[in-house]
Amino acid sequence: MSEAFQVRADSPDGPAMTEPLETWMPRILQRTEQALDRYLPPKDMEPTVLHDGMRYATLGGGKRLRALLCHAAGELVDAEEAVLDGAASAVEMIHAYSLVHDDLPAMDNDLLRRGQPTVHVRYGEAMAILVGDGLQAQAFAAISELPASPSQKVALLKELASASSSLGMVGGQAIDLASVGHVLTRDQLEQMHRLKTGALLRASIFMGAHCGPAPVPASLHAALDDYQRAVGLAFQVVDDILDVTSDAATLGKTPGKDAQDNKPTYVALLGLDASRALAEELGKRARAALAPLGPRAGHLHDLADMVVHRIR
């Protein structure tokens, strides 16, 4: 985990933080792991193979960027960490299910994920479909169960369902599927990623804000919206860069797949140097969006740095 996110805690243009990144990040990662363990059915509960697969797909790996964004946004509104744990678990379960289905033979046909065999390689294709389906339902079950008011739960539900829907993540995957072998314009590429990965990153941030005791003020909403747009796009640009510059051991998945599958990428469209410059520019834009929020946005600031400088 620490390898993937090598960032300076004392980022030169960053504001002072409430809790140092060196303690905050491992603490939130540990909380998230424990919360996921609680919100997922235990592995000795029937049907045990399904539950084992759901836990294999979700626990013990991943950058947990969505959980970290959720907690960091929650700090801006004095959200209780127990509520944030539930929201972060829900969004990580949606992310995990999307990877399981994305890796299926009919989709990307990936054999390796987080350095381990993908779910369909380990459990078979039929069970992998059910693991994904069960994780999606479990994410919404987690929203219904977390310790918050009915109004908060409905705000979280709205955000997560919309981000996961055909107007969000699943819609982006459908566009991705249809785009293989086609030349996309930069606008089309951006629209695809805004849905495919951006919608859930955006939801992670807004769900964190909805975990606070009061409705999200318009000024905060506007700042977070600017932030999420820049971070979401930066995430994808860096993903495309890593696909051509990294190796399987560091990446935990097969690199070079996009070019091989003839998928449109930023590197293919802009070249490597311009893609790197774009990622830096987006990082700057994300940090600028946080300026009006003051020192409480410190962890969101760090997370923008991490997204731009991540090595896997």
Place this chain on the structure above:
Amino acid sequence: MSEAFQVRADSPDGPAMTEPLETWMPRILQRTEQALDRYLPPKDMEPTVLHDGMRYATLGGGKRLRALLCHAAGELVDAEEAVLDGAASAVEMIHAYSLVHDDLPAMDNDLLRRGQPTVHVRYGEAMAILVGDGLQAQAFAAISELPASPSQKVALLKELASASSSLGMVGGQAIDLASVGHVLTRDQLEQMHRLKTGALLRASIFMGAHCGPAPVPASLHAALDDYQRAVGLAFQVVDDILDVTSDAATLGKTPGKDAQDNKPTYVALLGLDASRALAEELGKRARAALAPLGPRAGHLHDLADMVVHRIR
């Protein structure tokens, strides 16, 4: 539709009804179709192929048993029909997604559903996976949007997420998958169906009850629980009977698949005559559970008859 549900409106042992079945049923079916049309993204919205697939899988077919059960239970608690429309749409979307994924080559590999090519035959396997995923998210989006209080929405969310989860429908499918080629005891077969189809039928009924303005009273909860258990099991027993006695034209799907796939069924376990007797007995048990609820349970009473006497 009317062919599938040939029942006497003047069922001899049934109580008087508020609205005659002959007008109530087509009215609710039409409301459900219109509500699904509203709660699903329009087909001219991007990505259009995905939305076309989601609408193909959901609209213009099916018995709508779950929507009817939801509305019939809602009548017991003076629920507003606009709220019931949203709940019924959500549960029908979950049902539709489960059929799309169930029909996939890696699962049951079915080519025909409701007399039409299955979604993967028409749109390809990858898109069918996304159609199912998108429908599940859209069901939860519908819950977030329907015109009810936050407390009602959370009650509906809890019911639907739990019924769709690995402890409900998806869990039943995993057990079904693992049971192919194995001999199940009657208890094991009942447990599988209680999850695979029973959980969502149960949710349809309880969601209808949650659409009322007040929490569901314990006595009503107990009666509905007895009812749903009998109706859910009757539904499956009749399914197994139809699989060996019906033809593709009537059934709208390929009959004889269960025997061919070496799946455990009630007919295989008990024989045809004993299965028919069991279905009748369960119908009686369902009607008996409604006795304390008086004439307002008339439509639930009719629906139990329909489940036992359906021909597809």
